[in-house]
Amino acid sequence: MRRLAALAFSATLLAAAAGPAKSAPPSPAAPSSRLDEIVSRGVLRVGSTGDYKPFSYRPGAGADFVGLDIDLAADLARSLGVKLDVVPTSWPTLMKDYADDRFDLAIGGISVTLDRQKKALFSLPYLRDGKTPITRCADQARFQTLAQIDRPDVRLIENPGGTNERFARAHAPHAQLTIYPDNVTIFDQIAEGRADVMITDATETRLQQRLHPGLCAVHPDAPFDFSEKAVLLPRDLVFKAYVDQWLHQAEASGALARQVEHWLAYPWGLYTLEQLMEQRLAIGRDVARAKWNSHAPIEDLPREAQIIGQLTAQAVKAGVPAPLAQRFFKAQIEASKTVQRHLFEQWTNAKQGPFADAPDVARDLRPKLDALTPRLLHALAQNLPVLQDASRAGEVSQALSPLLSSAVVNDREAAQQALMPLVPLLPQTAEPPLKALRAARIYPAPDAAPIDDGVVLVRGDRIVGVAPRSAQTDSLPSLAPACDGGVVTAGFQNSHVHLLGSGFANAQTAPAAALQAALTKLLTQYGYTTAFDIASDRDNTLALRERVNRGEIAGPCT
Amino acid sequence: MIPTLKLLDYELAKDHVPQKEADRILQDTVHEFGQFAAAGGKVLFGTDVDYMSDTDPTEEYELMARAGMSPMQILASLTTTPAERWHEQQRRGRLAAGLDADLVVLNGDPQQSVKQFANVKSAVRSGAVIFRR
Numbered sequence: 001m002r003r004l005a006a007l008a009f010s011a012t013l014l015a016a017a018a019g020p021a022k023s024a025p026p027s028p029a030a031p032s033s034r035l036d037e038i039v040s041r042g043v044l045r046v047g048s049t050g051d052y053k054p055f056s057y058r059p060g061a062g063a064d065f066v067g068l069d070i071d072l073a074a075d076l077a078r079s080l081g082v083k084l085d086v087v088p089t090s091w092p093t094l095m096k097d098y099a100d101d102r103f104d105l106a107i108g109g110i111s112v113t114l115d116r117q118k119k120a121l122f123s124l125p126y127l128r129d130g131k132t133p134i135t136r137c138a139d140q141a142r143f144q145t146l147a148q149i150d151r152p153d154v155r156l157i158e159n160p161g162g163t164n165e166r167f168a169r170a171h172a173p174h175a176q177l178t179i180y181p182d183n184v185t186i187f188d189q190i191a192e193g194r195a196d197v198m199i200t201d202a203t204e205t206r207l208q209q210r211l212h213p214g215l216c217a218v219h220p221d222a223p224f225d226f227s228e229k230a231v232l233l234p235r236d237l238v239f240k241a242y243v244d245q246w247l248h249q250a251e252a253s254g255a256l257a258r259q260v261e262h263w264l265a266y267p268w269g270l271y272t273l274e275q276l277m278e279q280r281l282a283i284g285r286d287v288a289r290a291k292w293n294s295h296a297p298i299e300d301l302p303r304e305a306q307i308i309g310q311l312t313a314q315a316v317k318a319g320v321p322a323p324l325a326q327r328f329f330k331a332q333i334e335a336s337k338t339v340q341r342h343l344f345e346q347w348t349n350a351k352q353g354p355f356a357d358a359p360d361v362a363r364d365l366r367p368k369l370d371a372l373t374p375r376l377l378h379a380l381a382q383n384l385p386v387l388q389d390a391s392r393a394g395e396v397s398q399a400l401s402p403l404l405s406s407a408v409v410n411d412r413e414a415a416q417q418a419l420m421p422l423v424p425l426l427p428q429t430a431e432p433p434l435k436a437l438r439a440a441r442i443y444p445a446p447d448a449a450p451i452d453d454g455v456v457l458v459r460g461d462r463i464v465g466v467a468p469r470s471a472q473t474d475s476l477p478s479l480a481p482a483c484d485g486g487v488v489t490a491g492f493q494n495s496h497v498h499l500l501g502s503g504f505a506n507a508q509t510a511p512a513a514a515l516q517a518a519l520t521k522l523l524t525q526y527g528y529t530t531a532f533d534i535a536s537d538r539d540n541t542l543a544l545r546e547r548v549n550r551g552e553i554a555g556p557c558t
Numbered sequence: 559m560i561p562t563l564k565l566l567d568y569e570l571a572k573d574h575v576p577q578k579e580a581d582r583i584l585q586d587t588v589h590e591f592g593q594f595a596a597a598g599g600k601v602l603f604g605t606d607v608d609y610m611s612d613t614d615p616t617e618e619y620e621l622m623a624r625a626g627m628s629p630m631q632i633l634a635s636l637t638t639t640p641a642e643r644w645h646e647q648q649r650r651g652r653l654a655a656g657l658d659a660d661l662v663v664l665n666g667d668p669q670q671s672v673k674q675f676a677n678v679k680s681a682v683r684s685g686a687v688i689f690r691r
Contacts (some may be wrong), residue, residue, distance in 0.1 A: 432685075435685075437661065437663070437682070439663070441667055442653060443630075443633060443653075443668075444652055444653040444654060445637070445638060445651075445652035445653065445654075446630040446631065446633040446634040446637065446638055447630070447634075447638075448652070450669075456653055456659075456661060458659040458682075458685050459685075460659075460685055461658060461659055461684035461685040461686075462656065462657070462658065462659055462685070463653060463654065463655060463656070463657050463658070463659050464655050464656075465655050466653045466654065466655075479682070479685070479687075480680065480682070480687045480690070482679070482680050482687065482690040483661075483663045483679070483680045483682060483687060483690070485679075486663035486664055486665055486679040486680070487663065487664040487665070487666060487667050487668070487674070488653070488661055488662070488663050488664075489633060489636075489637065489653070489661070489662050489664070489668075490637040490638075490650065490651055490652050490653050490657075490660060490661065490662070491637070491650065491658075491660030491661055491662055491681065491682070491683060492603070492636040492637065492662055492675075493602075493603070493636060493637065493640040493641070493644075494603065494604055494605055494607070494615075495560050495602040495603060495604040495640050495643075496560045496562060496602075496604025496605065496606050497604070497605065497606070497607050498606070498607070498609050500609070520689055521613060522607050522613050523607070524681050524688050524689035525678060525681075525689055525691070526613070526614075526615050526676055526678055527662035527664070527675075527678040527681045527689075528681075529660040529661075529662070529681055529682070529683040529688070530640070530650065530660070532604075532640075532644075
C-alpha cells in the first residue's frame, strides 16, 4: 500500500515536471474514437441521399429529410444525447463524401457491398433485401427471369451510380439500358410506357407498387440475389460497436420492425401531390413575367371560367368528386394570382423593366398548366383516403407542409391558399368538453372577493368561467380528480429563475423524463406555470420551451 | 422589483457572516423592501432558483410577509403584476372567462399563512395538469 502511494506520488511529480515543458497540458480524455468526438461536438453528421423511399426522402432542396432511415438516425442521435445534422449526399458521390469526412456515418437504404467495405465499415444489417424487377402489371409475365430481361428488345431503366446500375450492367448486358438521373420520377417512366422494367431492391418495389397502382413488383419475396441494408461507418471499431449495440436493441425490442411497417405504409403519394402543386405555383411566376411584359392584368376571368368549366368531366374520370375538384382548382388559381401580385409589387418597387426572356402565356405556359391538370386530379384521387382519415392528419401535414417553405414558389401566403381546400377534408375535431375544477376556495384575483365552495370551468386550454358550486356544475366531469378540493389561484410566475443545472443540459435531445424531473423539482412542484429565465444558455432554454410547448414535457412556459 | 430576499440569507450563510450580523443585514433589507412595497412599488416574485440549490420558496414568502406584504399583495406579485409587466394581462394572471387555464391548487388558504403559497397540491397549464403531489 505504501509503495503504491509512493509510486502515485512520484508519478504526480513527473507529470508536474513535464507540465511546463509543453504549451498545453496533455488531456487525459483525448478523443480515442469517433464516438467521443461526436459526443463532445454535440452533433451527429449523417449523410443521406434523400431520393430513396421509404429509407430517405427529401421533398425539396430546403426541406427536411423524412423516412425510415432518418428516423433511425434520429434515434441514434438521441441515444447519444446529440443533435442530428443530415448532410445531403448522392449515390455517385457517396464514397467520395465518405472519404472527405463530410459525415460521421451514412444511412438511407445503403446496400452492403464488398467494394464499399474495402474503404469503410458497415454496421450489422437492419434489413434483408435483394434485386427484383418492377414493371407494368400487364407485363409481369414477360419479366420473371434475368434471361427474359437480358434481351435487346427490352427497355431497362436504372438510376445512375448505385448497385442497381451495376446489377443491370452485369446481368442484363443485352437489354437497352437507359440511365435516368431522377429516382423520384423514374417509376413514372415505366408507368407511362417510356421504359419497360427496372431492377431495384425488393423493398422499393413493394413501396412503389403501392404508389403506382399500374405497376407491380415481380416476386419481391424471391429476389434475384441477396443483399442487406446497413449503416456505412468510418473505420472505427469503438464507434461501430456502439452503433451495432444500438441496432441490436432496436431490433430485439421490436422498435425497428414497427418503424419499417410505419414507413412502408406511409402515404408517400402525398409528396407527389405536393410537388405537382409546387410545379403549378412555380408556373405562376413565369405567368407573372409574361404579364409584366405585356401589361396584361393578373386576373383573367374568362380563362378561369374555362378551366373550372372543363374540370367536371376530367374529375369524374379521375375519381375525384366534382365539387372538391372545383374548390381545389379555384384555390390553385387564387394562389397563383397571389404569387403574381406579390411579384408585381416587388417589381414595381424595384422599377423593374421588361424581361428579356419572358415566355408567352398562350404558347408556352397554358399547355404546361393544362398538362398538370389531369396529373393533379390523379394525385388528388390517389390521396383521397389519406386526406379524409383524421388519424393520419399528422402525416398529411408533414407531407404537404414543404410547400409552405418551398424555394421554388417562395410565397408562404400563396402556398397556404393552395393548401386550404385540403384542410377541411379532415373531419374537424369536436370542441373539447367542458370540465370543472372543484375548489374549497377560489381566489380569482388578488383584488377580487374569494369564492368558497366554487368551480373553475375549463374548456380545452381556456377558462370559461368561475362560479359557485351548483347542481349544474356537479354534473360536469372533473378536470382532474387530483386537483379537486384545494384552494385555487391563477398560475404563479417566477420572475427570476435560471435553467442552468445539469438537469437541463442538452434540452434539445435529452430524454423528456429527465427534463421533466428537473422542471418539477425546480418549478412546477411550487405552482409556477410561467417562469422568466435570466442569463442562462438562451438556445438551450428555447429548446426546452419548444419541447414543453409541443407537449412532450409538462412544464411552465418560459 | 424582484426582491429575492432568501438569496440574501443564502449568500450571507455562504460567506460565513456571523448569525447576529446576518440577521441584522437581512432585517434592514426586509425593512427597506417593506417601505418600497408600502409606497406602492411594483413587486415581482422571484427566487433565483437553479443558482441557489435549495428550490423551496417558503422562506421567500415568509420574508415578504415580514416586510409587511399582505397575502393578497404576495399573490399579486405572483400573478397579476407579472402578467401586466409582460403585457399578458389579456391572457393570464387571474381566473376569468377567456383567459388561459393556468391554475395552482394549494392545500391550504394563504390568507391563514403565506407558507401555503408553497404548499402546492397540483398545477395546471393550458388546461393540462403539469404537476400533482
